[in-house]
Amino acid sequence: MSDKKETTTEPNSQGRIRQENKKRIMSAAEKVFAENGFRGSTTAAIADAAGLPKANIHYYFGTKEELYRAVVDDIVELWLSSFREITEDDDPASTLADYIRAKMELSRNRPEASRVFANELIRGAPRIKPYLSGDLKNWVESKSAILDKWVSDGKMAPVDSTRLIFHIWAMTQTWADFEVQWSCILGRQNGLEDADFEQATNSIITTILRNCGLLPLPERKPL
Amino acid sequence: MSDKKETTTEPNSQGRIRQENKKRIMSAAEKVFAENGFRGSTTAAIADAAGLPKANIHYYFGTKEELYRAVVDDIVELWLSSFREITEDDDPASTLADYIRAKMELSRNRPEASRVFANELIRGAPRIKPYLSGDLKNWVESKSAILDKWVSDGKMAPVDSTRLIFHIWAMTQTWADFEVQWSCILGRQNGLEDADFEQATNSIITTILRNCGLLPLPERKPL
DNA sequence: GTCTATAGAGAGATAGAC
DNA sequence: GTCTATCTCTCTATAGAC
Numbered sequence: 001m002s003d004k005k006e007t008t009t010e011p012n013s014q015g016r017i018r019q020e021n022k023k024r025i026m027s028a029a030e031k032v033f034a035e036n037g038f039r040g041s042t043t044a045a046i047a048d049a050a051g052l053p054k055a056n057i058h059y060y061f062g063t064k065e066e067l068y069r070a071v072v073d074d075i076v077e078l079w080l081s082s083f084r085e086i087t088e089d090d091d092p093a094s095t096l097a098d099y100i101r102a103k104m105e106l107s108r109n110r111p112e113a114s115r116v117f118a119n120e121l122i123r124g125a126p127r128i129k130p131y132l133s134g135d136l137k138n139w140v141e142s143k144s145a146i147l148d149k150w151v152s153d154g155k156m157a158p159v160d161s162t163r164l165i166f167h168i169w170a171m172t173q174t175w176a177d178f179e180v181q182w183s184c185i186l187g188r189q190n191g192l193e194d195a196d197f198e199q200a201t202n203s204i205i206t207t208i209l210r211n212c213g214l215l216p217l218p219e220r221k222p223l
Numbered sequence: 224m225s226d227k228k229e230t231t232t233e234p235n236s237q238g239r240i241r242q243e244n245k246k247r248i249m250s251a252a253e254k255v256f257a258e259n260g261f262r263g264s265t266t267a268a269i270a271d272a273a274g275l276p277k278a279n280i281h282y283y284f285g286t287k288e289e290l291y292r293a294v295v296d297d298i299v300e301l302w303l304s305s306f307r308e309i310t311e312d313d314d315p316a317s318t319l320a321d322y323i324r325a326k327m328e329l330s331r332n333r334p335e336a337s338r339v340f341a342n343e344l345i346r347g348a349p350r351i352k353p354y355l356s357g358d359l360k361n362w363v364e365s366k367s368a369i370l371d372k373w374v375s376d377g378k379m380a381p382v383d384s385t386r387l388i389f390h391i392w393a394m395t396q397t398w399a400d401f402e403v404q405w406s407c408i409l410g411r412q413n414g415l416e417d418a419d420f421e422q423a424t425n426s427i428i429t430t431i432l433r434n435c436g437l438l439p440l441p442e443r444k445p446l
Numbered sequence: 447g448t449c450t451a452t453a454g455a456g457a458g459a460t461a462g463a464c
Numbered sequence: 465g466t467c468t469a470t471c472t473c474t475c476t477a478t479a480g481a482c
Contacts, residue, residue, distance in 0.1 A: 017447085035346045040262030043476065053449050058477060115345050121401040122338050122345075123258050132407035140408050157441030163426035166405060167394050174393035178344040182389060184355035185363050203386035211430045217440040218380030240465080266458060276467050281459060 022060050022070075025050045029071050034115035037123065038068050069127065072120060075113045076131055082106055083139060088149045092156045093214040097205045100168055104201045107176035108194075114176035140165055157213030164208070171204045245283050245293075248273045252294050257338035260346065261291050292350065295343060298336045299354055305329055306362060311372045315379045316437040320428045323391055327424045330399035331417075337399035363388055380436030387431070394427045 028049035032041045043064050047054040061067035082102055086095050107114060120128055140162060147161035175182065175197065183192050209215040251272035255264045266287050270277040284290035305325055309318050330337055343351055363385060370384035398405065398420065406415050432438040 037260040037263045040260045118345055121404050122341055125403045132404055137408045154444040154446045157443050160426045167430060170393045170397035171390050180348045181344050181355055185360045200386060203383045207390060207434045211433050213441040213443060218436040220380050220436060221377045223377045
């Protein structure tokens with residue numbers, strides 16, 4: 001933090017500073033883009049959030065569009081890397097529960113990333129359609145094939161495997177994207193608490209596992 | 224802005240024209256706001272979509288902010304009116320299924336309304352927080368009380384009733400807000416089809432009813 | 447590499463003819 | 465009520481001093 005104007009011209013140190021500044025700008029941009037979308041965000045707001053003059057944004061990224069793409073690409077990579085590798089040999093119940101937990105941790109820890117992604121989808125995904133129709137489509141198809149295999153192996157009950165994945169995404173990501181809604185309804189003045197996320201996580205896991213016949217049928221209260 | 228020469232709409236032909244023009248502008252605005260959010264939307268784009276000169280927008284609504292509020296207020300009213308009145312005496316299974324169907328029909332028929340609302344939530348709901356903490360909070364609390372009554376009456380299995388409502392909203396609204404994502408993953412070149420919505424609706428109903436012990440435990444394929 | 451100043455395009459809003 | 469022309473402010477992007 002203290003030494004910033006170093007005179008050494010090692011290619012490493014120059015590259016390192018450049019990377020650090022870009023990261024700092026991208027982090028600020030993620031916040032601003034999350035809240036205002038691409039068109040609603042201004043380079044001035046991003047510069048402010050990064051604590052830099054506006055011109056530096058353009059020095060590092062050229063255009064606002066370029067910066068946005070860099071941010072979105074980063075998020076796409078995060079999304080894909082967060083997808084646990086699952087195989088036919090895994091245990092359905094624990095694998096599904098782990099996946100739901102991982103998605104909820106992303107919602108808790110990277111809500112802005114989720115919101116940038118959500119903004120992009122709401123607008124019709126002009127910049128990430130290729131990713132949706134490519135990597136993401138392939139991912140869903142390969143994972144739902146594994147779910148189908150579990151079903152045909154008798155390891156879990158028959159389910160609509162593709163819709164099951166969609167349900168998980170919807171129920172988990174909403175805790176990042178629409179946090180304010182849940183926060184208001186639950187009466188949390190200072191935003192959601194860890195306990196809220198835990199309770200939601202457990203509820204989602206229960207819902208999904210019951211749907212797959214991986215939890216005993218809940219019993220009704222006797223009359 | 225503060226002095227009003229004609230604050231009440233008179234029941235003559237001029238008032239009727241005024242109402243029709245306002246509706247036309249609001250319909251166009253809903254589309255534009257849905258795709259770009261408040262800050263990303265321009266009055267020029269809204270005027271174009273409405274087929275009117277820019278000045279007419281200001282003639283009827285004064286400011287962009289005022290127009291946005293009118294659009295959002297309309298959507299809030301739609302949301303609340305769509306909430307079926309349910310009572311303790313209703314049948315849990317059919318009531319939940321009906322509610323899910325109603326929400327999915329809204330996603331199918333009014334996707335832009337859902338997206339305007341989603342945009343507002345993503346940015347922290349600066350304009351509708353009172354509604355979230357007021358009418359909406361009350362609605363959820365009264366409905367979850369009914370669900371709890373059903374449980375204590377032995378009409379359904381014990382569930383986290385508040386989270387159950389959240390899950391339903393998340394799973395249904397995602398089909399409007401993130402339509403492009405599901406469309407790409409399912410390989411629909413021309414957007415989602417009626418059959419996609421039917422399949423999703425059935426899958427959500429099954430998931431929720433199983434979670435409430437209102438459907439028999441799905442059986443695994445025998446080995 | 448960093449920052450100030452500013453050009454040029456586009457935004458919201460209004461005046462005033464019709 | 466409708467619409468053109470235009471005002472003013474803000475935005476993206478760049479030039480050029482340091």
